[in-house]
Amino acid sequence: MNIEKLVSKDVWGVISDNYEKGSYTIAITNLIQYANEIVREKSGLDFDNTKLMDIAFLGNNPQLKITKFQTQTEKDIQAGIGYLLKGLCLAIRNPRAHKRYNDKKETADTIILFVDYVLQFVRDSKQPALIEDWLEFVFDDNFNNTKEYAAIVLQEIPEKKRYELLVSIFRYRERAKPGLLNNLVSNLMDSIDTKELEEFLENLNKELLYCSDDDKLRMFLSLFPPEKWTCLIPLTKLRIEHMVEKSLEQAIMYRHYDEFDAAPDYICNDQGELSTWAVNFISHFDAKDNIFRLIGNKLANRDANVRNFIIKYYKDIIFGEVLLRNIWLQYGIKKSLLYFDKEVYDNIEFQCNILENKEIEQAFKKEIEIAFQHFYDLELKSDIPF
Numbered sequence: 001m002n003i004e005k006l007v008s009k010d011v012w013g014v015i016s017d018n019y020e021k022g023s024y025t026i027a028i029t030n031l032i033q034y035a036n037e038i039v040r041e042k043s044g045l046d047f048d049n050t051k052l053m054d055i056a057f058l059g060n061n062p063q064l065k066i067t068k069f070q071t072q073t074e075k076d077i078q079a080g081i082g083y084l085l086k087g088l089c090l091a092i093r094n095p096r097a098h099k100r101y102n103d104k105k106e107t108a109d110t111i112i113l114f115v116d117y118v119l120q121f122v123r124d125s126k127q128p129a130l131i132e133d134w135l136e137f138v139f140d141d142n143f144n145n146t147k148e149y150a151a152i153v154l155q156e157i158p159e160k161k162r163y164e165l166l167v168s169i170f171r172y173r174e175r176a177k178p179g180l181l182n183n184l185v186s187n188l189m190d191s192i193d194t195k196e197l198e199e200f201l202e203n204l205n206k207e208l209l210y211c212s213d214d215d216k217l218r219m220f221l222s223l224f225p226p227e228k229w230t231c232l233i234p235l236t237k238l239r240i241e242h243m244v245e246k247s248l249e250q251a252i253m254y255r256h257y258d259e260f261d262a263a264p265d266y267i268c269n270d271q272g273e274l275s276t277w278a279v280n281f282i283s284h285f286d287a288k289d290n291i292f293r294l295i296g297n298k299l300a301n302r303d304a305n306v307r308n309f310i311i312k313y314y315k316d317i318i319f320g321e322v323l324l325r326n327i328w329l330q331y332g333i334k335k336s337l338l339y340f341d342k343e344v345y346d347n348i349e350f351q352c353n354i355l356e357n358k359e360i361e362q363a364f365k366k367e368i369e370i371a372f373q374h375f376y377d378l379e380l381k382s383d384i385p386f
Contacts, residue, residue: 003109007116008123010034015112024108025101031115032093035085038122039064044158049089057082063158066125081121088115134165138184139175150183154191162188163196170204173219178277186225205236214274217243221277229284240278241287247275248294253305253312268309276313283322292317292328299332307336311343319347324359337367345371 003019004012014034015027036048043056043064056064058079066081067074092111095101103111134157137143144150157165166188169181189197211217217240229237251272255264268276282291295317299310310318310332323329336344348368352361361368 001109003112007112008120011112011116011119019108019112022105024103024105025096028103028108028111029093029096031112032088035088035115035119035122038119039085042122042125044161046160049093050086053082053086053089057085064122064125066121077121081118084118088118131161131164131168134161135168135172135175138165138169138181139172139177141177143177143180145180145183147183150187153184154187157188159191163192163200166192166200167203170220170223173223174215176219176223178219178222181223182225185223186228189225189228189231201231201233205233208232208236209239217274218277221281226280226284229281234286237286241285241291244275244278244281244285245287245290245294247272248291248298251275251298251306251309251313252303253308266308268313272309279314279316282317292322292326296326296328296330296332299329300335302339304339304341307339307341311336311341315343315347318344319351324363330363334364334367337364337371340371340374342375345375 004016007015011031011034015031018024018027018030036052039052039056040046040048043052045052045055045063047055056062057066062069062078062082065078067078069075069078138153154162166185169176169185169188189200192200208217208220211220250269252269253266254269256267257264282288285291295310295314298306299318301307318329318333323333333344333348337348345368348360348364349372351357352368
């Protein structure tokens with residue numbers, strides 16, 4: 001029997017030296033050890049021998065699923081492979097570790113072929129094993145960014161791989177889809193130990209201190225959880241906050257004409273684009289008061305293109321809870337109402353009439369009345385036949 005042609009290349013690579021010298025017992029024990037290493041790598045577990053197989057394959061929530069683990073047949077296969085690997089440890093590896101064996105070639109061939117067969121189930125497992133596998137999984141377009149989904153995914157990621165995955169997500173963040181991973185990133189940051197978190201933040205701070213590439217900063221803002229903003233060092237925070245503020249100062253909407261489009265696109269200018277990625281961070285910024293003042297002043301600008309930028313990208317702020325606590329935002333809303341910005345009027349009217357927000361109604365009573373009369377007159381004019 002030419003066993004080299006009957007087993008996988010990796011198995012032959014493990015056993016070839018000892019097998020060809022006739023050291024069949026060593027070839028067998030090395031192969032069982034290799035099986036342990038594969039399971040550890042695939043599962044991310046640090047255990048060995050029977051305990052490794054128990055946690056990796058058995059129970060109601062095995063760490064390494066070799067089937068979809070849904071039907072009874074799939075669960076039976078999952079358990080069967082687990083018991084077979086556990087049995088290999090108990091019946092073949094352990095005895096040879098405690099007693100001298102002198103296995104014949106026929107015995108070695110039988111065991112080697114059987115181990116290779118069992119390992120094929122582990123190799124075929126679709127569960128992500130390497131960091132690159134996990135990156136491909138989390139960078140997928142269909143990744144769900146809900147907190148519930150992020151929590152489920154975290155449980156599937158082996159603990160020993162979480163730090164490396166977190167670092168890799170930021171290292172290769174240009175491959176990520178905007179706005180899809182901040183919940184998972186937050187969970188990963190919470191799940192690693194203190195030393196790992198400190199190391200991650202230290203390296204991230206170093207990079208951000210010298211990063212002037214808007215694309216990289218945008219993807220950082222897309223991935224990093226806003227509630228973790230205070231984890232960054234003051235110098236990093238103030239640098240990015242200044243860049244966002246500068247971007248916001250220059251932000252304006254304009255009509256972009258494309259020779260292939262019949263109608264122009266109404267889009268943000270390049271200078272203002274960075275600030276559109278920072279909206280969810282503003283309330284966590286150390287310099288948030290400066291940002292609120294800037295937002296209020298832009299909302300009060302005579303140029304509708306300036307106001308429309310704020311209305312489009314910063315609506316969660318100007319219509320949010322902070323509105324009644326900030327005089328600059330109130331100033332901007334009042335001016336916008338007097339400029340008869342329809343979206344602002346509709347939103348304020350909704351809060352007053354539908355949500356019955358008396359504080360909003362009282363704060364903007366005069367401006368609401370003027371805007372109401374304006375839009376009422378416009379409606380009357382539109383109804384007059386010609």
